[in-house]
Amino acid sequence: MSKATIKQVAGEAGVSTATVSRVLNDSGYVSPEVKERVFGVIARLNYQPSAIARSLKQDKTFMIGVIVPDIANPYFMGISRGIEDVVGPEGFQLMFCSAGEAPDKEARLLQLLHEKRVDAIVLATSGGNVANINGLLDNGQRMVLIDRRLEDEDSAIQGDSGKEASLPKLDLVAEDNVQSAYELTKALLDEGHVRIGAVNGPTRVSTGRDRLEGVLRAMKERGVEDRLLLYSGDFSAEGGVRAVRQFLNEAEKPTAIVSLNNQMSLGVLLELVRSGLRIPADMAVASFGEVEAGRLLKEPGLYYVDQHPYEMGLKAGELLLRLIRGEDDAHSPAGHIFRHEVKRIP
């Protein structure tokens, strides 16, 4: 016999699926007669109520909150799909919030998700919230970090007793940003470029700082760090557009651009094409993260770090399930660092 569905239960009991749901969740008014009838049918059909209903018994909400700095970035959505493919079959629903790279907004979202008693929070931090996070962890909030570390700089915020807030120990799924940015820059240097424009993200967050460090390391290794042009973007396509405009106004224009996230890279490509420049003949481009649209370019040759956000999401999903189930009491949080290769669009 196939598994009973909520529709079958509703049909047999002569009520709507919404009513069955209300009975299961004990929410909204349902008359005692109807309740009894519904429970009778549930028992007869051996209906297995959904995760939401189960949560009542298990003191779980089966809800996982995901806070990312930019919900429109395909990279974070790739991670999210990976998480969902692991936790979804176990009955968990994801709720996404976008902090817009704003620490204040992130603070409010953290508090909100905690109040809604999500079973866990997945955080790609916009920075600046170590004290708040410590407070939530003290209250038993489970949390996994993705993409970005929590940073020491935040510890300037004072804790309860006047002690400095210390960095909490949390599972982290991230990339080796320094190494990949180093290799990406080296690809340009190996082609003879030395006048290079770098489009960087906010150095408030670890990905911004680490990627810049990788670029600087490669430039210094060749002794050409004084030839570097820097533009502080904000991990947005608009940042990439503005960077190109500034670089093209330089007395000595760069011959190559290294752009340190996929959204900024899309802006860089669009603005270069709009300016009538050929890529890579007039301007070589290297992107931290693939820009799907890069394959539409007239000529091949775009360098990119081949990120695997989906695989990172699968890992984060596993960690979440272990954390929520309290498996492995001796579990000590650790960093799971993916090392991604530099490739070139053929």
Place this chain on the structure above:
Amino acid sequence: MSKATIKQVAGEAGVSTATVSRVLNDSGYVSPEVKERVFGVIARLNYQPSAIARSLKQDKTFMIGVIVPDIANPYFMGISRGIEDVVGPEGFQLMFCSAGEAPDKEARLLQLLHEKRVDAIVLATSGGNVANINGLLDNGQRMVLIDRRLEDEDSAIQGDSGKEASLPKLDLVAEDNVQSAYELTKALLDEGHVRIGAVNGPTRVSTGRDRLEGVLRAMKERGVEDRLLLYSGDFSAEGGVRAVRQFLNEAEKPTAIVSLNNQMSLGVLLELVRSGLRIPADMAVASFGEVEAGRLLKEPGLYYVDQHPYEMGLKAGELLLRLIRGEDDAHSPAGHIFRHEVKRIP
């Protein structure tokens, strides 16, 4: 004097911001002494607690749930930014859920957000949930529809008393999909194309059905509807890729493709470029919705419906605020239909 912040309150009271937050939200343990001290400082500094704290008094959660079929689609994120720019300054936070074009998943998400007592739900439906939605509305859930209508077909589902579930009256912010798809197809016909491949979305949802209707209307008007090739995509880039592969295997290949959403259009463009075809010389393309990357194409000439999701979001945000505040008791829900023009990438 500038407005007091939670950090100032925490500093003056000698506690963490998390503790101030706990006091304001009455969540987690805080000793009576500390509570008194915090409230004293709040009074002295005339600190205005945040929306989250205010919600305790006003029986609001200041949380708005947004359910979309595809969270990775820039179109829905454009709408969301518009909503956020209206409701954010009023203290509301958005929580996003992705139904993945799956009615069952949407049903679970609707129930979950309702249980979490969100002040309103914004829904771009994946179809098939009229009965569930009626149930939530009966329980006082506020709701605004975006992009997609609720459909009569769903009314086959039986209501409580055996009556057919009727379509609820809700505010709707959407586009004139029939008209824009008609004009988009006409642009190709006017160039002499008659063998046209159409990549359509699921006809389970109003946008899928309406856009197909617009295409058919244009083809019939010219008496060439028998020359139409149809591929049922699923509003995903992969759908667009598969459509191109099928079209190119036809005995009589199309000379033009009309793709009925932006994600499918990206797939169409990528696969055409991969196949070595020039756009529009070898294959003309018309897209419902702009593909930002379309500007990277070797040659200009891509037709597109110039959607304005951000403006649609602003409108939805206004409607939400009116609904939540209970302004205008005589408010009768209405459709707000945006008519978007067909343009061409220069």
